[in-house]
Amino acid sequence: KKRIAVMTSGGDSPGMNGSVRAVVRMAIDQGCEAYCVYEGYEGLVQGGDLIRQAQWEDVRGWLSEGGTLIGTARCKAFTERPGRLKAAKNMIDKGINALVICGGDGSLTGADKFRGEWPSLLEELVKNGDISTEQQKTFQYLNIVGLVGSIDNDFADTDATIGCYSSLGRICEAVDYIDATAFSHQRAFVIEVMGRHCGWLALMAGVSTGADFIFIPESPPDRDWEDQMCDIISKHRNLGKRKTIVIVAEGAHDLDLTRISPNKVKDLLSTRLKLDTRITTLGHVQRGGNACAYDRQLSTLQGVEAVNAVLEATPETPSKFIAIIENKIVRNPLIEAVKSTQEVAEAIKAKDFKRALDLRGPEFAE
Numbered sequence: 001k002k003r004i005a006v007m008t009s010g011g012d013s014p015g016m017n018g019s020v021r022a023v024v025r026m027a028i029d030q031g032c033e034a035y036c037v038y039e040g041y042e043g044l045v046q047g048g049d050l051i052r053q054a055q056w057e058d059v060r061g062w063l064s065e066g067g068t069l070i071g072t073a074r075c076k077a078f079t080e081r082p083g084r085l086k087a088a089k090n091m092i093d094k095g096i097n098a099l100v101i102c103g104g105d106g107s108l109t110g111a112d113k114f115r116g117e118w119p120s121l122l123e124e125l126v127k128n129g130d131i132s133t134e135q136q137k138t139f140q141y142l143n144i145v146g147l148v149g150s151i152d153n154d155f156a157d158t159d160a161t162i163g164c165y166s167s168l169g170r171i172c173e174a175v176d177y178i179d180a181t182a183f184s185h186q187r188a189f190v191i192e193v194m195g196r197h198c199g200w201l202a203l204m205a206g207v208s209t210g211a212d213f214i215f216i217p218e219s220p221p222d223r224d225w226e227d228q229m230c231d232i233i234s235k236h237r238n239l240g241k242r243k244t245i246v247i248v249a250e251g252a253h254d255l256d257l258t259r260i261s262p263n264k265v266k267d268l269l270s271t272r273l274k275l276d277t278r279i280t281t282l283g284h285v286q287r288g289g290n291a292c293a294y295d296r297q298l299s300t301l302q303g304v305e306a307v308n309a310v311l312e313a314t315p316e317t318p319s320k321f322i323a324i325i326e327n328k329i330v331r332n333p334l335i336e337a338v339k340s341t342q343e344v345a346e347a348i349k350a351k352d353f354k355r356a357l358d359l360r361g362p363e364f365a366e
């Protein structure tokens, strides 16, 4: 019987549990044995009780739960070969040679590296007497398939990552709460949302809540942004608006890559426009709570497709991740997508903002 393991890695996101549930149940449905790796790559490196078989009922009720019930971690050991060697040994000890990883670009890069190195890791394990040549033959290929779990929606070649719509919903709900009190006191609020390299959450929250101004890393404001922002907000106030909302992505900066902090924006609004201004940093509430309907659906459909991809993969197939493009669940090449994802961060660093926006796609261009 084929044994398929599933793990979550990197930052948690709502919907990760839905994907674990789908992989476990689809694997069992297809006559395979399902395993969960606990605590991300840490579990793979440490092995033992951190890699456990999962039954159908073990993932009951997981579809709606936020976070990841099998844990996640940042694992330094896995970034080095000795750590990956241990991970390979632990997998073979458990009879596993297929792995579905739900995580961000770092986690998926690590998975592809692990897969590429697999034959040489097995070679070394045989040389060290840790596995037999028979085991080397049985486990000669490692299948990996990626699922993208991230609240930031920062991954290329897919329209949505698992968790981004739950997080966007949470942000909008929080802004609605703030709206009510801002309106009452005629206050201004500067709201910081997550997104270090990616402004998707800030951009979509701005559109969805009718914010007065937003700051995102891919598109820094013009040099005279302080005047522009104050003019726009004054105009809105003069039109009778009783509240002001400015949304700042945590990675927002100006054209010189100097951070635009919520404090700086607040000072401008209070000193220049004389608005009673408060800052709200939404922080980790953006990650918590139940998965929204979209993330439940996405994680389920993608988890099912991940198992299909594992079962159909050949040693020659390049590593794949499961994407959603124009509402269709598809398998896309993993490494190209990781490269495009990292290119955005590089374009921002090089101040090539046009390229950063082009890479992000049409939602940003508009």
Ligand code: ATP
Pocket (backbone or CB within 6 Å): 009, 010, 011, 012, 041, 073, 074, 075, 076, 077, 078, 079, 080, 103, 104, 105, 106, 107, 108, 109, 110, 111, 113, 150
């Ligand atoms: P997020 O988008 O939330 O940051 P991520 O998956 O990009 O998620 P990382 O911290 O970059 O998060 O990666 C998670 C783990 O994946 C790391 O702690 C490490 O164990 C493994 N990993 C990341 N990059 C590599 C790499 N180049 N080689 C091997 N392992 C890696």
